[in-house]
Amino acid sequence: MRTRLSICRRKAGYPDEATARAAAESFGLDLRTYRCGRCGAVHLTSRRKGKRIPRPAP
Template sequence: MRTRLSICRRKARFASEAEARAAAHGAAIALRHYRCDRCGRYHLTSRTKGKRIPRPRVITGPAA
């Protein structure tokens, strides 16, 4: 589903994913960042319906 232009214009825009993550981390509620298909920047949302949560990356060390 595309972001409506009126919604895009109302939301705060972040130039980088790192900026959006930092803003989401500092919020009082759980927020997720996403890249907007209208402006190409990042916005925050509290919606989780239909959103996939990325699997955590497993870092393996050298085999002993």
Template sequence: MARTKLSFCRRKVQFSTENEALLRAQASGLVLRPYRCDRCGAFHLTSRTKGKRVPRPVA
């Protein structure tokens, strides 16, 4: 697994909990998913899905 680049981490919004990040992702109207940063330990949002399991939409 590749590490998050420190320059990316510093530019992104940090969330203290995964739930906080999920709420912000839902409010954005974009397809975003939270992840725990291996640099700062906080949660960030990403639109990248390559190599990640994407949950099925709830019907």
């Protein structure tokens, strides 16, 4: 349970990574995509903290 439900609910969810990336580019932001283990959608997250790669839930 790595993704908090509160975060999940207020973030936009995309059906797949390609869609999420396209959205990130349209925002003009350097965002990383990750698959949400809670809702199954792809969310965007900022990369400000460097390499913080979310790991898939076991």
